[in-house]
Every structure is written in structure tokens, then in C-alpha cells.
Amino acid sequence: MGGEAKAGGLDTKLDNRSATDGARGSARARLILLVLVVLLAPAALFRSAFSKTPFDGSNVPKLRAEAPDFVFIGDSMLESRLDEAVFERLTGRRAFVIAENGSASARWWLAFKNQVVAAGVRPQRVFLFFRDRQWSWPEYRTGSQYRESLEAAAQATEPELDQVLGRSRSGVRARVDAALDRVYPIRLGQAEALERLDERALHWTPGFRQAKSQTRKAIEASFDIKRLRKDVGTEMATDDGPQSRAFDPDPAESFLPHLADVARQHNLQLCLVRVKRRPNRPDNVRYDRADLEPYVTSLREWTLAQGIGFHDFTRDPVITLSMYADGDHIAAEARAEWTRHFVEVMGTSLR
Amino acid sequence: MIFHSFDFLVFFALVLVLYWRLPHRSQNLFLIGSSWFFYGYVHWWFLAPLAFTAGMDYLVARGIERWPKHKTPLLCLSLCASLGLLGFFKYYNFFADNFSVAFRSLGLEVSDLTLQIFLPVGISFYTFQSIGYVVDVHRGKARAVRSFSDYLLYSAFFPQLVAGPIERSTHLLPQIQQARHLDWDGARGAVLLILWGFFKKLVIADNVAVTANRVFALEQPAFPVLWAGVFAFAVQIFADFSAYTDIARGSARLLGFDLMENFRHPYLARSPQEFWQRWHISLSTWFRDYVYIPLGGSRAGPGRVVFNLLFTFLLSGLWHGASWNYVLWGLWYGVLVVIYRAASAVVPKRVSESRWLAFPRWLLMFTLILIGWLLFRETQTAQLVRYLTLDPFAAKGSDWTVGGYLFNSVLLISLPIWIHHLAGCLPAATWPRIETARPLPAYVAQVIAGVAMFTGILVLRSRVTSDFIYFQF
Numbered sequence: 001m002g003g004e005a006k007a008g009g010l011d012t013k014l015d016n017r018s019a020t021d022g023a024r025g026s027a028r029a030r031l032i033l034l035v036l037v038v039l040l041a042p043a044a045l046f047r048s049a050f051s052k053t054p055f056d057g058s059n060v061p062k063l064r065a066e067a068p069d070f071v072f073i074g075d076s077m078l079e080s081r082l083d084e085a086v087f088e089r090l091t092g093r094r095a096f097v098i099a100e101n102g103s104a105s106a107r108w109w110l111a112f113k114n115q116v117v118a119a120g121v122r123p124q125r126v127f128l129f130f131r132d133r134q135w136s137w138p139e140y141r142t143g144s145q146y147r148e149s150l151e152a153a154a155q156a157t158e159p160e161l162d163q164v165l166g167r168s169r170s171g172v173r174a175r176v177d178a179a180l181d182r183v184y185p186i187r188l189g190q191a192e193a194l195e196r197l198d199e200r201a202l203h204w205t206p207g208f209r210q211a212k213s214q215t216r217k218a219i220e221a222s223f224d225i226k227r228l229r230k231d232v233g234t235e236m237a238t239d240d241g242p243q244s245r246a247f248d249p250d251p252a253e254s255f256l257p258h259l260a261d262v263a264r265q266h267n268l269q270l271c272l273v274r275v276k277r278r279p280n281r282p283d284n285v286r287y288d289r290a291d292l293e294p295y296v297t298s299l300r301e302w303t304l305a306q307g308i309g310f311h312d313f314t315r316d317p318v319i320t321l322s323m324y325a326d327g328d329h330i331a332a333e334a335r336a337e338w339t340r341h342f343v344e345v346m347g348t349s350l351r
Numbered sequence: 352m353i354f355h356s357f358d359f360l361v362f363f364a365l366v367l368v369l370y371w372r373l374p375h376r377s378q379n380l381f382l383i384g385s386s387w388f389f390y391g392y393v394h395w396w397f398l399a400p401l402a403f404t405a406g407m408d409y410l411v412a413r414g415i416e417r418w419p420k421h422k423t424p425l426l427c428l429s430l431c432a433s434l435g436l437l438g439f440f441k442y443y444n445f446f447a448d449n450f451s452v453a454f455r456s457l458g459l460e461v462s463d464l465t466l467q468i469f470l471p472v473g474i475s476f477y478t479f480q481s482i483g484y485v486v487d488v489h490r491g492k493a494r495a496v497r498s499f500s501d502y503l504l505y506s507a508f509f510p511q512l513v514a515g516p517i518e519r520s521t522h523l524l525p526q527i528q529q530a531r532h533l534d535w536d537g538a539r540g541a542v543l544l545i546l547w548g549f550f551k552k553l554v555i556a557d558n559v560a561v562t563a564n565r566v567f568a569l570e571q572p573a574f575p576v577l578w579a580g581v582f583a584f585a586v587q588i589f590a591d592f593s594a595y596t597d598i599a600r601g602s603a604r605l606l607g608f609d610l611m612e613n614f615r616h617p618y619l620a621r622s623p624q625e626f627w628q629r630w631h632i633s634l635s636t637w638f639r640d641y642v643y644i645p646l647g648g649s650r651a652g653p654g655r656v657v658f659n660l661l662f663t664f665l666l667s668g669l670w671h672g673a674s675w676n677y678v679l680w681g682l683w684y685g686v687l688v689v690i691y692r693a694a695s696a697v698v699p700k701r702v703s704e705s706r707w708l709a710f711p712r713w714l715l716m717f718t719l720i721l722i723g724w725l726l727f728r729e730t731q732t733a734q735l736v737r738y739l740t741l742d743p744f745a746a747k748g749s750d751w752t753v754g755g756y757l758f759n760s761v762l763l764i765s766l767p768i769w770i771h772h773l774a775g776c777l778p779a780a781t782w783p784r785i786e787t788a789r790p791l792p793a794y795v796a797q798v799i800a801g802v803a804m805f806t807g808i809l810v811l812r813s814r815v816t817s818d819f820i821y822f823q824f
Contacts, residue, residue, distance in 0.1 A: 027535035030794060034539055038546070038801040042809055173357055186810050193810045194558070201760035207752055218749035219756060222569075222576060229570045229734070 046186040053151035055114070059098060063119035068096035070350070071116055073108045074129030076101040077275045080329040081129070086339040091350050096123070100149060104141040105134050106161060109255035110153035113160075117266055125269045125309070125349060128259075131277060131328065132288070133295055135256045136244045138164045147191060160258045163251065224326060245291050247299040260306045271309030271349065272299075276319045277328045284320040309349065316345070352392040353818060354598045355552055362389065367605060375530040379504050382606070386509035390473075397471045400436055405506035407432050408481045412488040412495035412502075422489050429485045437478045440470050445673030473513035475670055479637055481506055484520035486641055493520045501527050508608070510599040514592070514821040516613040516633035523608070531607030541604035543801055548597030550804040551768065556590035557813030558764045559583045562757055567728060574743040575754025578721070582758060585724045586765045589617065591820045592631070616775030618720070621712040623687040626720060638667050660692075661685040671727075676735065680726040687719060764811075 063071075070093060072078055079099035087095050098111045108128055116126060134140060142150055142165060154161060181187055202208055208215045251257045263270045274296065279286050296312065303310045313319060318341050323334035330338050343350060352359050366385045373381055391398045411429040415422040447464035454461040484505070487493035496502045504527050511518060566572055566580025596613040603610045613633050620626035627635040643663040649656050661682065668681015695703060702708070729735045746754075762769075786793040 024535060027539070031535050031539045031542070034794075034798055034801060035542060037798050038542075038805050041802045042806040046806075176357065184809050186806065189810055190812065190814070194814070197763055197811070198760060201763050202756055204759045204763075205752060205756040208756075214749075215752055215756070219753050222573070222750070222753045223565055227570055228568050 042186055043183050046184075046189075052154075052156075053148045055155055056152040057114070057118070059111075059115045060119045063096055063115060063121050066094060066096055067121055069093035069124050070095045071121075071123045071126045072097045072099065072129065073111050073116075073126065074099050074273075075103045075107075076329060077131060078129040080325070080332075081275065081335065081338050082342065083335040083339040086336045087343065090340065090343045093124075093350065102141055102146060103149065104146075105130070105138055105255045106140075106142045106165065107146075107150055107153055109259055110150070110158070110161065112259055113262055114153060114155060117262060117268070123268070125271050126263070127271050127273050129273045129275055131275055132292060133244060135254050135272075135299060136247055136295070138253070138255055139166075147188065160251075160255070164253070164255055164258070243289075243291060245294050247295060247302055249302050256303070260303075260308060263308070264306075269307075269309070271311065272303055274310075274312040274314060275328070276313040276316055278324050279321045284317065286314055288314075311346065313345075316341075352389045354595065355549065355816065358392070363602060370606060371533060378531070379500055379527060382509070383500060383503050383507065386504070386507040386512060389509040390507065390512055394469075394471070400440070400471055400474060401477060401507060404433055404436065404478060404481050405503055408485050408506070409496065409499055409502040412485055413497075415485070415488050416495040426485060426489045430482065433478050433482050437474055440468060440474055442669075442673045444468060476515045476517055477506055477512060479634075479670075480517050483517070483637060483641060484524075487520050493524070496524060496528075498528075508603070510602040510606070510608075511610055514595045514599070514819055515631075516596060516599070516611045517637050518611060518633070522611060526608050533605075533607055537604055539797065541601040543601075543797060543804075544597045544604070545601035546801055546804045546808075548594040548601060550594075550807055551590040551597065552594035552819070553812040553816065554807050555765050555768060556587050556594060557816050558811070559587045559590070559761050560817060561813065561815060562761055563587050563728070566757070571737070572741075573746040573750030573754070574741045575746055575751045576757065577738055577741060579754045579757035579761065581721050581725045581728070583761045584728050585618075585721055586761055586768065588724065588727075588820055589614070590765065590768060595819045595821060616772045618717060619713070619772055619775055620720070621709065621716050622691050623684055623716070623719070624691065626716065627684070627688075634667065634670070638663050642666060656692075657689050660688050664688065674730050675732060676726055676728075676730050679735075680723055683723050683726055767807075 070087075070091075072082055072095060076099070078097065079101065082095075082097060082099075084095050084097055098115060100107060100111075103111075108130075112126065112128075116123070202215065205215060247256075248254065249257050259270060262268075277286050277288075296314075300310045300312070319338065323330050323338060325331035352362060362385075366381075370378055370381060370385075387398055390401060408429055411425050414425045418425070444465045447466075451461045451464055484493065488495050496505070501524065505518075505520065505524055508518075508523070508527075560583075563580050563583035566576055566583065569576070572580065593614040600610045600612075611633055613631060615629040615632065617626055617630035620629055643659055646659040646662065647655055648659060651659065662685075664681045664685030665678060666681070667684075668677045668679070671677040671680070703712075725738060726735065729738060782793075
């Protein structure tokens with residue numbers, strides 16, 4: 001009897017243990033299933049939602065048709081400064097401007113290679129407008145909302161772009177990032193999704209539907225740079241990005257060596273134009289971090305050694321604060337004046 | 352190391368895999384090494400003040416038990432050392448600066464006394480956790496830990512080291528001393544908690560931070576624009592801080608630890624007392640147990656109670672940072688608690704707790720919370736005065752439109768937080784009851800929530816990521 005009771009107790013213990021093991025097993029299975037579904041569902045559900053923006057080659061035939069004497073490449077710094085009509089009138093030569101707001105060195109490299117070089121034109125000079133250390137900050141303005149514009153300027157394969165932006169480098173992080181983009185193409189829709197959300201918020205704003213453009217203007221005016229606190233304004237004007245003290249001409253670190261190579265192969269003359277950022281001292285001088293100077297000196301030395309022109313407007317006393325609109329942009333009414341001054345300064349190189 | 356980094360994900364995955372292969376004592380040693388690696392990852396010297404505080408308080412607590420007659424001087428030694436270290440790193444420049452200003456206002460010339468000091472992240476958190484332990488041993492509420500390695504792990508446990516929750520020795524130390532087992536059902540909840548934390552940080556906090564930063568960068572925002580910005584900051588700070596806590600609690604749970612709850616739907620509060628029972632619970636209960644009650648708490652006369660409340664909240668404000676706006680923020684809640692207590696003595700309970708007054712009471716408290724966040728966010732006193740004296744009637748129609756747009760954009764991105772808050776209105780046992788009664792639908796709901804959060808992180812993460820706000824404290 002006692003033995004049976006003992007055996008019965010052991011059975012119960014074993015039953016309990018196997019029941020516990022069973023429960024543990026199913027809890028583990030539920031966890032594994034949850035993790036797998038969470039990780040795999042976004043990859044499977046949104047596979048084809050986002051693909052590469054097709055290449056926009058519309059500038060190529062325009063360049064061929066116009067056969068310009070000078071090509072200008074840059075961002076809003078270029079757009080807000082150069083008045084094409086005034087330039088052409090003063091020099092008597094044809095100009096072609098490729099200015100995309102919010103672009104940076106990656107986009108400029110693609111514009112040069114896939115538009116100017118691809119068009120087969122032979123301009124006398126190609127000007128590239130830039131600020132501070134942009135040639136050493138290749139990843140600047142290549143992600144999120146800039147992705148679409150970059151893709152539109154890129155062909156299906158862009159080995160130099162991949163090399164400089166680190167997509168094909170051996171670094172673990174770069175590989176993981178690229179792998180995540182491949183596994184989860186939905187990541188590429190970030191800018192679009194956030195814009196849609198913002199647009200929805202705008203639609204819910206009272207009065208928006210009746211006065212869309214006024215509402216947008218009111219929002220822009222509320223956050224105009226002139227309305228910023230002085231301490232914040234100073235912060236914004238500081239030199240962003242990697243604080244390199246010297247220009248590194250490693251082709252894996254900058255697009256400039258690639259530009260120099262391709263220009264040499266096609267007998268094209270490049271000229272870098274460093275624009276004057278908004279003066280931040282009352283005497284119309286632009287004050288920058290002390291370590292920017294050795295960087296610019298090294299950049300200038302390297303470009304001149306490559307046979308590339310280099311012109312620095314940073315200390316130009318003719319360009320005064322009164323010519324500026326917001327940030328580093330030149331006011332629309334001062335564009336003609338700026339262009340006249342540019343033509344004067346560049347002198348012989350425009351003849 | 353920060354939670355929302357690739358480095359942390361790799362680090363945590365490795366820790367998790369190796370940790371569960373080790374026996375209990377080795378697990379503890381492994382966690383100490385991992386925690387030190389985690390904390391010293393960017394600046395190895397951060398480990399020096401941490402090791403000093405841990406070593407000091409371990410020895411002091413042992414000394415208190417060994418020489419009970421000298422327990423009070425030993426406690427004082429520990430407090431002086433811990434608070435001295437915290438005071439040097441966090442408050443030296445604040446006091447030196449104000450000292451100079453005071454002397455200059457008296458016409459006395461004083462040279463600049465401030466120093467270039469780099470504040471070790473999380474120093475306020477681990478210092479308070481260590482002080483709590485020594486005081487508990489002094490009071491006889493906890494036994495001094497014999498194993499130094501156990502105490503080192505208590506002081507440096509990486510999930511909660513940098514921004515809490517500030518754990519109690521009576522809660523965390525027994526978990527360190529006992530063998531731990533992985534609860535698979537608990538692990539499922541932990542994974543979802545971590546995902547929710549990442550979602551709140553990367554999608555909500557970092558996105559609304561853009562709106563808050565834009566508004567607080569303006570010299571003279573219009574009334575509706577300013578308050579839309581304050582609303583954005585209210586969402587940002589909650590999403591940001593509670594995200595840290597969720598990731599910390601989830602990570603700890605995967606290692607077999609249970610960390611205390613730090614947030615309980617704070618924006619549902621209908622009184623300042625209730626707000627502090629829901630917001631940063633580990634800090635508010637710390638101040639209650641180690642400052643307010645030792646001062647006499649609510650048992651003293653009315654004048655003394657008012658002093659106790661104001662003093663405790665002032666210290667709580669100062670804990671957040673060495674700046675007058677944090678002192679003001681602390682005092683703001685002190686004054687509110689005093690007023691609400693006085694009102695509750697006058698207004699009959701059946702009136703104050705009437706269902707009809709629930710919404711107006713919530714609305715009033717939420718407005719008061721927003722005023723508090725304005726005090727918290729703006730560090731420049733002159734600017735704060737300008738903000739607080741803004742005239743709503745001076746705002747133009749277009750200002751109301753811009754304010755409305757900002758409010759909508761914040762509300763839209765933070766909708767999951769408000770839905771989660773609404774769920775907080777349900778009785779606490781609702782979800783466990785559903786899980787028991789209907790396990791399959793509950794499981795499916797968890798899977799859907801997990802997929803939604805992960806998809807949200809992939810597609811709606813902010814373009815600009817920032818550090819957790821509470822790292823600076």
C-alpha cells in the first residue's frame with residue numbers, strides 16, 4: 001500500500017513535471033512564433049511597396065540642345081545667387097544651371113557624370129558651388145527625404161556612389177544597413193510616410209481646405225529664420241558635419257576625386273566656388289570655427305594640384321549682410337548684383 | 352552605450368545568449384562585466400565615480416551592521432561622500448555661478464569660479480539607489496550584503512543604470528542573490544515591452560521633438576504656437592522617458608529580473624498627488640521614503656507639512672538639474688500639492704469625486720502639467736517670463752491656424768500613447784483576465800501589436816534621433 005502510494009506520488013510528480021515541461025515548451029513556441037512573425041511580416045507584406053525611383057535624364061537632351069559654354073552645379077546656394085539671364089547678358093555666353101535645393105556632393109557628382117558627361121557636351125568650365133566641408137561629408141543629404149532625388153539622378157548601378165557612401169564597404173554597420181534596406185524595403189518609404197502624416201495634420205487644421213497656400217505660407221512665416229532666438233541662430237550657423245582638419249582625397253571618402261578623374265578623362269575643366277555664408281559679425285565678416293581654415297587650405301591645395309580651379313568668396317567684402325534673405329541664401333532682389341560681382345571677379349576665366 | 356543603437360542590439364543579443372548558459376554565480380559576475388562595459392563604452396572614466404560610490408557604500412553598510420553604535424556617523428560619511436561626488440559633478444558650476452553673481456551684485460569683484468566639468472551620465476540615478484540601500488541598512492530594513500560582487504551588480508545593473516528605475520535594495524538585491532529562471536510567457540511580454548519602448552522613442556518622442564524644438568527656438572512665438580510646442584514637449588518627455596523605462600524593464604525581464612514600474616498613465620492624473628503617483632514613480636517614492644517621511648511627513652502640524660512638501664518638491668526639482676527652472680518646476684508641484692490638499696479639506700468628497708467633475712478636473716490638471724513642462728523646458732528665466740506673459744488675445748488668426756496645425760501633427764503621431772492611456776482607464780486586471788479566458792485571441796492581438804510597432808519603427812522613425820532626455824540628469 002505504502003509502496004503504491006509512493007509510486008502514485010511519483011507518478012503525479014512526473015505528470016506535473018511533464019505538464020510543466022509541456023507548458024514551458026508551448027510558451028517557448030509562442031514566443032518564437034511571435035518573434036518570427038514580428039520580424040518577417042513587415043518584410044513579406046511590403047516587399048514591392050517601395051522601389052528605386054527611375055532615372056531622370058531629362059537634362060541630357062536639354063544640355064545637348066543648348067551646348068552651354070558654362071555649366072553650374074549646386075544647391076539652393078547656387079539657385080539663390082546666380083541669375084542666368086544676367087550672366088548670359090554680361091558675358092555673352094550660354095549658361096546651364098543644375099541647381100537642386102537640398103542637394104549635396106553625392107547629388108552633384110551624379111549630375112556631373114550622368115548629365116553633363118553623358119550628354120557629351122564640352123562646356124568651357126563646370127562650376128561647382130559648395131559650402132565649408134561639404135566635399136568631406138559625402139553622406140550629407142543622401143538619406144530620408146533626399147533619397148528620392150538622389151535615386152532620380154542615379155543609374156541602376158553606381159559603383160562610385162556605393163563606394164563613397166559605404167554601401168559596398170566591408171564595415172559591419174554598412175553591411176547591416178544595406179541588408180536591412182533589402183530585407184525591409186518599407187524603410188525606404190520613411191520620408192514619404194512622414195510627409196503623408198504631416199499632410200494629414202495639415203488637412204485637419206481648421207481653414208486649411210479653404211486657404212491652402214495661405215496656411216502653408218503662415219506656417220513658413222512663423223518659423224522664418226528671422227524669428228529665431230539669437231542663441232539658436234548662432235548654433236544653426238555653426239559648421240555642421242565631420243570636423244575634419246584636412247581634406248582627405250581618398251576616393252572612398254569624397255566624391256571630389258571621382259569628379260576630378262572623370263573631368264580629366266573627358267577634358268572638362270572644373271572650378272570649385274566656395275560661397276560666402278551669412279555674415280555673422282556686424283562688419284559683414286563671416287566668423288567660422290578656427291579649424292575650418294586649415295581644412296579649406298588643404299582642399300584648395302589639392303584641387304589646384306589636380307588642375308581644378310578654386311575660388312573662395314568667404315572674405316569678399318562686396319557681399320554684405322544686406323544682400324542676404326534667410327540663412328545663407330541671397331535675396332531675390334540681390335541676385336543680379338551678386339551675378340554682376342561674380343562675373344567681375346571671375347573675369348578672364350569666363351572669356 | 353545607448354539603447355537605440357546598433358551597438359546595444361549586438362551587445363544585448365550576445366549578453367543574452369551567453370548569460371543563460373552560465374550558472375547563477377557566474378551569471379552575476381558576467382553581468383557586472385557586461386554592465387561596466389556598457390557604462391564605460393564611450394568614456395571609461397565614467398566607471399571611476401561608479402566604482403567609488405559602490406565600494407564606499409558596500410563598506411559603510413557592512414560597518415553599520417558590525418558597529419551599530421557608530422551607525423549614524425557612518426551613514427553621514429556615506430551621504431557626504433555620495434552627495435559630495437554628485438554635488439561636484441552636477442551642482443558645482445551652478446552654485447559657483449550664482450555665488451559670483453551674488454557677490455558682483457554687492458559690488459565685489461570675483462574671478463570666474465566655474466570649471467569645465469563633464470557630467471557622468473546616470474550619476475543621479477545610481478547615487479540615489481546607493482543612498483537608499485545605506486539608509487535601509489541604517490534603519491534595519493535591509494541586511495548589509497556580504498558578497499561584494501552582489502553589491503557591484505546592484506549598483507551597476509546595466510538595464511537601469513543610466514536612467515532608472517531607481518531600484519530599492521529590498522526589491523533588487525534578493526533577485527541578485529537568488530537563482531533566476533527564464534519565464535517564457537514573461538519573455539513574450541518583455542519582447543513586446545521593448546518594442547513598445549523603441550516605438551515610443553524612435554517614432555513618437557523623436558518626431559514630436561522636432562516640433563517642440565522648432566517652437567522653443569522662436570524668439571517670440573504667438574500664444575497658440577507656444578502652447579502647441581509645450582504640448583509637443585509634454586508628449587516628447589513622456590514618450591522618451593517611459594520608453595527608456597520600458598526598454599530597461601523588458602531587457603531586465605529577459606535576464607530574469609523584475610524592475611519596478613515607473614509610469615502609470617501619468618496624463619490621466621486629476622490632481623498633482625495623483626500625477627506623482629503615476630510619473631517617475633521610483634523617484635517620487637524615493638523622495639517620499641527618504642526625505643518627506645523623515646522630515647515628519649503629513650503627521651506634523653499644518654505649517655510643518657507645508658514646509659515638508661515644498662522642501663521635498665524643491666529637492667526633487669533640483670535633482671533634475673542644476674538650473675533655476677528645475678527648482679521652479681519642483682516648487683510649482685509643491686505649491687500645487689499644498690493648494691489641492693487645502694482644497695480637499697474644504698470641498699466635500701462627494702463633490703470633488705463626483706463623476707461629473709472628472710473631466711473638468713482632468714482638464715485642469717493637464718493644463719497645470721503643461722505649465723509645469725514649460726517651466727521644465729525653458730532654462731532662461733527672461734524668456735520664461737516672456738512666455739508666461741504672452742497675451743492670447745494678441746494672437747492673429749494665422750497664429751491660431753499654425754498652432755492648430757502643430758497640435759494636430761503632435762496628436763496624430765502620438766495617437767498610440769493616448770490610446771494606451773485610455774486603456775489605463777480600465778481596471779488593472781482586465782488584460783490578465785482576457786489572457787486567461789481567451790488565450791488565442793489575446794495572443795493574436797499581441798502578435799498584431801508587435802507587427803504594427805515594428806512596422807511603425809521601420810517606416811515612421813524620425814529623421815532626427817536624439818539622446819534620451821533623462822540622460823542629462
